[in-house]
Amino acid sequence: xxxxxxxxxxxxxxxxxxxxxxxxxxxxxxxxxxxxxxxxxxxxxxxxxxxxxxxxxxxxxxxxxxxxxxxxxxxxxxxxxxxxxxxxxxxxxxxxxxxxxxxxxxxxxxxxxxxxxxxxxxxxxxxxxxxxxxxxxxxxxxxxxxxxxxxxxxxxxxxxxxxxxxxxxxxxxxxxxxxxxxxxxxxxxxxxxxxxxxxxxxxxxxxxxxxxxxxxxxxxxxxxxxxxxxxxxxxxxxxxxxxxxxxxxxxxxx
Amino acid sequence: xxxxxxxxxxxxxxxxxxxxxxxxxxxxxxxxxxxxxxxxxxxxxxxxxxxxxxxxxxxxxxxxxxxxxxxxxxxxxxxxxxxxxxxxxxxxxxxxxxxxxxxxxxxxxxxxxxxxxxxxxxxxxxxxxxxxxxxxxxxxxxxxxxxxxxxxxxxxxxxxxxxxxxxxxxxxxxxxxxxxxxxxxxxxxxxxxxxxxxxxxxxxxxxxxxxxxxxxxxxxxxxxxxxxxxxxxxxxxxxxxxxxxxxxxxxxxxxxxxxxxxxxxxxxxxxxxxxxxxxxxxxxxxxxxxxxxxxxxxxxxxxxx
Numbered sequence: 001x002x003x004x005x006x007x008x009x010x011x012x013x014x015x016x017x018x019x020x021x022x023x024x025x026x027x028x029x030x031x032x033x034x035x036x037x038x039x040x041x042x043x044x045x046x047x048x049x050x051x052x053x054x055x056x057x058x059x060x061x062x063x064x065x066x067x068x069x070x071x072x073x074x075x076x077x078x079x080x081x082x083x084x085x086x087x088x089x090x091x092x093x094x095x096x097x098x099x100x101x102x103x104x105x106x107x108x109x110x111x112x113x114x115x116x117x118x119x120x121x122x123x124x125x126x127x128x129x130x131x132x133x134x135x136x137x138x139x140x141x142x143x144x145x146x147x148x149x150x151x152x153x154x155x156x157x158x159x160x161x162x163x164x165x166x167x168x169x170x171x172x173x174x175x176x177x178x179x180x181x182x183x184x185x186x187x188x189x190x191x192x193x194x195x196x197x198x199x200x201x202x203x204x205x206x207x208x209x210x211x212x213x214x215x216x217x218x219x220x221x222x223x224x225x226x227x228x229x230x231x232x233x234x235x236x237x238x239x240x241x242x243x244x245x246x247x248x249x250x251x252x253x254x
Numbered sequence: 255x256x257x258x259x260x261x262x263x264x265x266x267x268x269x270x271x272x273x274x275x276x277x278x279x280x281x282x283x284x285x286x287x288x289x290x291x292x293x294x295x296x297x298x299x300x301x302x303x304x305x306x307x308x309x310x311x312x313x314x315x316x317x318x319x320x321x322x323x324x325x326x327x328x329x330x331x332x333x334x335x336x337x338x339x340x341x342x343x344x345x346x347x348x349x350x351x352x353x354x355x356x357x358x359x360x361x362x363x364x365x366x367x368x369x370x371x372x373x374x375x376x377x378x379x380x381x382x383x384x385x386x387x388x389x390x391x392x393x394x395x396x397x398x399x400x401x402x403x404x405x406x407x408x409x410x411x412x413x414x415x416x417x418x419x420x421x422x423x424x425x426x427x428x429x430x431x432x433x434x435x436x437x438x439x440x441x442x443x444x445x446x447x448x449x450x451x452x453x454x455x456x457x458x459x460x461x462x463x464x465x466x467x468x469x470x471x472x473x474x475x476x477x478x479x480x481x482x483x484x485x486x487x488x489x490x491x492x493x494x495x496x497x498x499x500x501x502x503x504x505x506x507x508x509x510x511x512x513x514x515x516x517x518x519x520x521x522x523x524x525x526x527x528x529x530x531x532x533x534x535x536x537x538x539x540x541x542x543x544x545x546x547x548x549x550x551x552x553x554x555x556x557x558x559x
Binding site for chain 1: 302305306307308326327329330332334336338340341342344345352353354356357358359399
């Protein structure tokens, strides 16, 4: 529904506020906040325990396995699939569809809010757990993990919001992607890593962290490729989502 | 025809192999039109096409001469009150109506919101979250949200569903008032009495087809003049059967166990006949039950007729 109507900019604000209020009000959101505390707690325990070798590589491990491996994809799943999925499920999306507002604006608002919510938690958890382990001694590592956290939040969320427009089981499908594809297939078959959001984030982290956190590890996807593919995924997911909502039909009740 | 005209021309809509709406055509203007039909008749599909939410598979739906689907401008002229009860429970009534005003791009939104809330008499509860509203209040909030941009056409999908009698009367008054302002109002219902009390015009839909349309009294007559079946329990079924089968008002008689089933050819005349004959033959009638009064049978008669 991108027709002759110029995007009326006034619609984005109300849509953003509505989506944000919807996410804040949900019990699941509280679970995500608690989940985001996990890497900080682990970092605190490791920092107090001390002496477990190189603190920079510890920080990088905590980020890779817990924050990037678990917290960010799960937060993105919860926020991304709820942003529009809840309204589709309970029918309230109709109130947004019968308005002279381009459908792409509705999708954009959902992606903005869910990305902001996920990124806020992800970057905060990343910086806090990083600071606990390395303090200010490795600014490159902090910057690298924070940038990676932001990139991962953005790409995961945008993909999951789009997914929620195509299937009512977006949460399960997304979880399958995170656990089976990124958690299993890409670890076994190196060639598949080029299609892994997690690898794009890892590549970003390694590029910024330099030698500090890499432990000599090589990124499996080059940074320019990772950034280009991330951008492509974001743009494609947005366009597909807008297209899908444009031809969305309310469930038939009779 | 006054008001904003809603016109359907040979409209069909199918989902895969299922035909939900089949060759429907009508034109309505200002006033209240009731869309009557059993569940699954295609009423929601029809209303969604009028509101511009669904593309007709064939035919055209226009509001004010504009094809509804794919024209965002139509959303400014139509207000839709969906059937689903769910609303954004975390918003207050006022915030919900304001959201709709903002998305419609209403100028002087604050005033429009207060007007809409006053129209549905929700001003007093406007600062409470929708989640705390009763069904009737929620329905009124949905009407306020659909009215806030002052549309010429108001489309309501089963607006009386789940309401108690008092809420129902209130909603009926509201629809009549809105129609008096020159609005074109169309609402769906599967309950005859609801439609009878509010609608000036009635469209009867059965199995995706428009079975009847017109003035309510006409439809009512069609519905009461059809053949009726009655089940009777009397002091002597066989004797009564013999006596009434001779009457032209009776189309058929059957003995089913301890009940007598009579098919009346003329409903009004038969009821008079029956009492006279039974009294003359000295037969007592213990029970007289219409056998086919379900709405579905009324509708299926209309489709055949």
